Amino acid sequence: MMRSEWMIRVVVIVFLLGIAIFFLAQWDSFHGYWQRWMNGGRQNEIPLVIHARIPENGGWLPDELQAVAGTPLHLRLTSDDVIHGFAIGQMDLPAVDVEPGKITEVTVRFTRPGTYTFYCTRWCGANHWRMRGTIIVNGGEEVNPQPEPPLYVELGLDIDAPHRATNIPQVKPSPKRGAELSLLLAEYQNERYYRSHSPEEIWLHLKEDPRMPGLTDEQAWDVVALLWKQQTSALELEEGKGLYAQNCAACHGETGKGDGVFAHERMTEHSRTENSANNQRSEVKTTDFTDPWGMLSASPAHLQGKIIRGGMGTGMPMWGTIFTDDQTWSLVNYLFSFQFNFEE
Amino acid sequence: MMNFKKPRIELTQNSILKNILKSRYPQTAIVTFLLGGFLVAILTGLLGTPVGNRNFGIVFVWIVWWAVLILIAVPFFGRGWCGVCPIPMIGDWLQRGWIIQPVQRGLRSMNLRFPKRFRNMWLQNFAFILVALFSPVILTTPSVTSLVLIGMVIAAVGLSLVFERRAFCRYVCPVGGFIGVYSQASPLELRVKDKGYCAVCIEKPCYNGSEKGAACPWGVFPAGLTKNTYCGLCLECLRSCANDNLSLNLRGFSSDLNHPSARLDEAYKAFIMLGSVLAYAYVFMGTNGWVKNAAYQAFSLEWLLYVVAFLFITLLFLPGLYWLFNLPFSGIRPAGESGNKKAIFSAVRKRLPKKAFSALSAPIIPLGLMGWIAFSLSFLFTNANYVLITLSDPLGFGWDLFGSASLPWKPYLSEWLPLLQVTILAIGLAWSSRIARNIAPQQGVSPRGIFLYGFVITSLMLWVLL
Numbered sequence: 125m126m127r128s129e130w131m132i133r134v135v136v137i138v139f140l141l142g143i144a145i146f147f148l149a150q151w152d153s154f155h156g157y158w159q160r161w162m163n164g165g166r167q168n169e170i171p172l173v174i175h176a177r178i179p180e181n182g183g184w185l186p187d188e189l190q191a192v193a194g195t196p197l198h199l200r201l202t203s204d205d206v207i208h209g210f211a212i213g214q215m216d217l218p219a220v221d222v223e224p225g226k227i228t229e230v231t232v233r234f235t236r237p238g239t240y241t242f243y244c245t246r247w248c249g250a251n252h253w254r255m256r257g258t259i260i261v262n263g264g265e266e267v268n269p270q271p272e273p274p275l276y277v278e279l280g281l282d283i284d285a286p287h288r289a290t291n292i293p294q295v296k297p298s299p300k301r302g303a304e305l306s307l308l309l310a311e312y313q314n315e316r317y318y319r320s321h322s323p324e325e326i327w328l329h330l331k332e333d334p335r336m337p338g339l340t341d342e343q344a345w346d347v348v349a350l351l352w353k354q355q356t357s358a359l360e361l362e363e364g365k366g367l368y369a370q371n372c373a374a375c376h377g378e379t380g381k382g383d384g385v386f387a388h389e390r391m392t393e394h395s396r397t398e399n400s401a402n403n404q405r406s407e408v409k410t411t412d413f414t415d416p417w418g419m420l421s422a423s424p425a426h427l428q429g430k431i432i433r434g435g436m437g438t439g440m441p442m443w444g445t446i447f448t449d450d451q452t453w454s455l456v457n458y459l460f461s462f463q464f465n466f467e468e
Numbered sequence: 469m470m471n472f473k474k475p476r477i478e479l480t481q482n483s484i485l486k487n488i489l490k491s492r493y494p495q496t497a498i499v500t501f502l503l504g505g506f507l508v509a510i511l512t513g514l515l516g517t518p519v520g521n522r523n524f525g526i527v528f529v530w531i532v533w534w535a536v537l538i539l540i541a542v543p544f545f546g547r548g549w550c551g552v553c554p555i556p557m558i559g560d561w562l563q564r565g566w567i568i569q570p571v572q573r574g575l576r577s578m579n580l581r582f583p584k585r586f587r588n589m590w591l592q593n594f595a596f597i598l599v600a601l602f603s604p605v606i607l608t609t610p611s612v613t614s615l616v617l618i619g620m621v622i623a624a625v626g627l628s629l630v631f632e633r634r635a636f637c638r639y640v641c642p643v644g645g646f647i648g649v650y651s652q653a654s655p656l657e658l659r660v661k662d663k664g665y666c667a668v669c670i671e672k673p674c675y676n677g678s679e680k681g682a683a684c685p686w687g688v689f690p691a692g693l694t695k696n697t698y699c700g701l702c703l704e705c706l707r708s709c710a711n712d713n714l715s716l717n718l719r720g721f722s723s724d725l726n727h728p729s730a731r732l733d734e735a736y737k738a739f740i741m742l743g744s745v746l747a748y749a750y751v752f753m754g755t756n757g758w759v760k761n762a763a764y765q766a767f768s769l770e771w772l773l774y775v776v777a778f779l780f781i782t783l784l785f786l787p788g789l790y791w792l793f794n795l796p797f798s799g800i801r802p803a804g805e806s807g808n809k810k811a812i813f814s815a816v817r818k819r820l821p822k823k824a825f826s827a828l829s830a831p832i833i834p835l836g837l838m839g840w841i842a843f844s845l846s847f848l849f850t851n852a853n854y855v856l857i858t859l860s861d862p863l864g865f866g867w868d869l870f871g872s873a874s875l876p877w878k879p880y881l882s883e884w885l886p887l888l889q890v891t892i893l894a895i896g897l898a899w900s901s902r903i904a905r906n907i908a909p910q911q912g913v914s915p916r917g918i919f920l921y922g923f924v925i926t927s928l929m930l931w932v933l934l
Contacts, residue, residue: 132568136500143507147863151515154865202864204518225522227866 154200171198171229176208176222176244179251184242187257193237193264201228209245212259213446219245219370234261241445247374250386253441274444276429279320283429289324289421293345300468302350305343307336309351318355319424319453323348323463327420349464355424356457361466364458367451371443380413380462411440413462420463427456476657476717480706489716490707492568495552503554506617508862513614517864521854521877523610524862529617530607532855535848537647538840543721546651550644551701555620556637559628560685570682570704579632582639589733592645593740597782599642600744601775604751604763634685637700644700649737650837651696652724652830657717658690658699658706665713666691674705674714681708690714695724697734722899726906728830732822735829736787742836742925743782749843749932786925790832791825793921797914824911831900831907831918838896839929842889846933850879886934893933897926 152158156170163170175185181204191197201210201222211219212232220228234240244255276283312318312326321329323345330336330344339347356364369378377383387410413419431452434442447455461467480486488494505528513525520526541549561567563577599606599616606612624636637644660666666674666689674690677683681704684690688698690705706714750756751763762770853875860873867873881888904918 129566129568132496136503136567139500139504140507143504144511147508147511147515150863150865154863200866202517202866225517225519225864227864229866 169195169198171200173200173202174210176201176203176210176248176255177205178249179254180249181205183255184244184257189242189257189259191232191234191259191261193234193261195233195263197232197234197259199230199232201230202226206248207246208248208255211243211245211446213241213243214448215240221246232259234259235264237261237264239445243446245370247386252374252386253371274428274432274449275316275319275425276432279425281423281426281429283426283433287322287418287421287426289322289417291324291327291341292416292420293342295342296465297342297345297349297463298465298468299346299350299353300465301343302346302348305339305347307347309347312351313354315355318351319428322423322426323352323420323460325423326351349466352457352460352464353466356454356466360454361458361461363451364454364456365461367447367455368458372455375410375440376413377410380459382410382412384410413459416463419460424453424456424460427459428452431455476659476719478661478715478717480715489703492570492707495703496568498552499554499557502552503557506554510614510617512862513610513612513617515863516610518610519864520608520610521851522858522861522864524858525610525613526608527851527854527858529613531848531851535844537643538844539848542647542650543654543837543841544656545701546654546656546696547647547699547701548656550637550647551703553637555617555641556624556628556634556685558621559625559636560634562625563628564682570677570707571679577628577632578630580630582631582635586639588639588731589645589648589737591640592642593733593737595640595642596645596737596740596744597779600740600747601778602766603748604760605766608764633683633687634700638686638698645737646741648697649734649741649833651699653722653834653837654696655719655721655723656701657693657696657719657723658701658703658714659693659717660691661713661715663691665711669711671710673708673710677704678708678710680710681705683708694727695729697724697729722834722903725830725833725903728827728907730823730827732826735826735832736783738829738832738836739787739790740782742832742839743778743786745836745839745843746925746928746932747778747781749839749846749929753843753846753933787825789924790829790918790921793924794825794828794913794917797917824913827907827911828913828918831904831922834899834903835896835922835925838892838899839925842892842896842929842933845885845888845892849881849885852880853877889933890930893926893929897922 155173159170172189174189175182177183177185189197189199199210201220203222203224203226205224207224208222209219210222210228210230211217215232217230217232220230222228238261240259240261242257242259244252246252248255272278312329318326327344327348330339330347331341333339336344368376373384374386375382375384377387411418430440431447432442432444434440434444443452480489509525509529511525512523516523516525537549564570602612606616620636620641623640624634627635627640666672671678672689673681675684675688682702684705685702686698686700688700690699690709693699703716706716751759754760758770759774762768762774765771854877856870856872857875857877860870861867900922901915901919904915904922908915908918
């Protein structure tokens, strides 16, 4: 009897210990703790597990990663709550979905050192836009330490200054009608000129241009619309539309009216912060891109500045580390489609 | 009146089954296997994904185990689960000093008697309510589920080292309490064949233990068993009885319920279970977002309101309503009693809150049990799909062991579910009414109040579930 008792003790202990060791080993293997410890410096070769949670519960965990330029960075992404998306700013890597309880594997190779931003691409909650992390990439070829400043900085624009048009069109300006006027517009078609002037400024220039006598107000607006359309392309507008839908629509609304599903929450949150800081009531409205008084007095460079830098206290996030230059301009051009009839 | 002495089929007359049941090896093998599963549930809860429906711990404890328990084990095998439950086993082994040997070595436990004031079901009622109030969090958060399971093992081991026998199972376990009450409705019982043998048996090995079987871990003297509530079906007495005087019997459903006990703690257990299933169905299956949020946000102000409502419904409203429903119909004179109506009413009013009220709670048991079955079918059919998914990827680490990890979620038999639930609740109402018809006259009360109560509760359950 003693023998069978001892045998059963051994079986029970081995069985239970075996289970415990197996699961602990799998857990370690999944997270790569032991491998990372053993491999020392070659940490990039071991997949790193990143948990995604809504920002109120921590956002990305970890939210700061280290990588080496030229060496692939293997990531295992999993969501601990709702569906999230993962993308790295200013890179061509397509966004991937990060589903609850599932694993999405991503391999990234950075060619240049620097600090990159990774972010959530799915509207996971009111603070979705806060869900960002950084990847610090070391090694490799140094990039130009002093990149060219963006146009709005170069122009010295005060993008926080109030702006309001004094003239607005009666009907939505049409590039098609503008083209039908067959005017010579060569000097207006300069990219820098276009980007550094608001539609209203150019409308005024057109109205004052002695080569265009008899141009009515509405015709001048149609020409402005034409000039704006000539600075973009269908492909660029499509890209801008995609970026807007993914990153802006939740606050600014699908139709650009500033009535997105999170507009109110963003305002409420911002007002609360302001109130507690200044002990006074404040209200920050989400920008309405369909409002001609505001939009027609803003130059593309002005909008570029807002997008790159963010709203500085309005709750508008900064996108400078996420969008490439081309993406930013695509988005800016798309924003003017709320004023000009580009689809004709 | 029914004839309560219905025939039994003695299962242990079958020598093969009897030998299997008397051998300690099959039971030890099952317990060890379940202990392994229990360990896997704890480890996956702690180490795996925090997403509940992708975590083995949540899916296998709260979907698979619960469904097996409430749909099969309790209705058909009574305390069958307690006989193989892994939670008290480590404490049991430490207490006894052996795994397979039945003899107690002594000195492994302080062997104290459990405090007298707690030798009832009130601690279990409290433990169940405590778990129930945090259920929305426990049932959806793998790590919390693991901590609850660990806590139960620690409590079971700790109590076994201080008190004699299985104090945890008998007096504390939140699950054991309701299994005990509902096991009265099951068609399986362990009973002595002839109490005459027990009366003259000097050693009482069933209670004190022998080399063949351990002393009853539940502290029950089998000759005194009149209902399943406190028999843990560990089968030790079957092994230890020198006179082979114990048998495992198949009987009619609800045999015990026709002889209801008059204990308020057990009656309250029945009401707590009834109130809990109504609350669970409303929270988990209902569409009231505020209540759902309140139940999930533990320790918030909303949750405190939910707690107050839950406690009010389970501890005051449902028992109070039952008392009120029975009061007008308690005009039926108790057998042999005579006198004016005022005197009878006064007598009933004095009796009803305690003994009669407790005894009258027996019809609540099938009502609650069938309510739990109907409710459990909803989430079983809705979530069964996750069983296949988590089998392939128990930790949510991206494995696909059986090729089912990427199965899309889909509910099963949803078109049949309402019909099934209505049928089950109707059976519960009929069952409850039948017991009411049998037991109410014993307490000098008309069953009409119980019929009405059963109808109201069944209607409420149907409204919540459908």
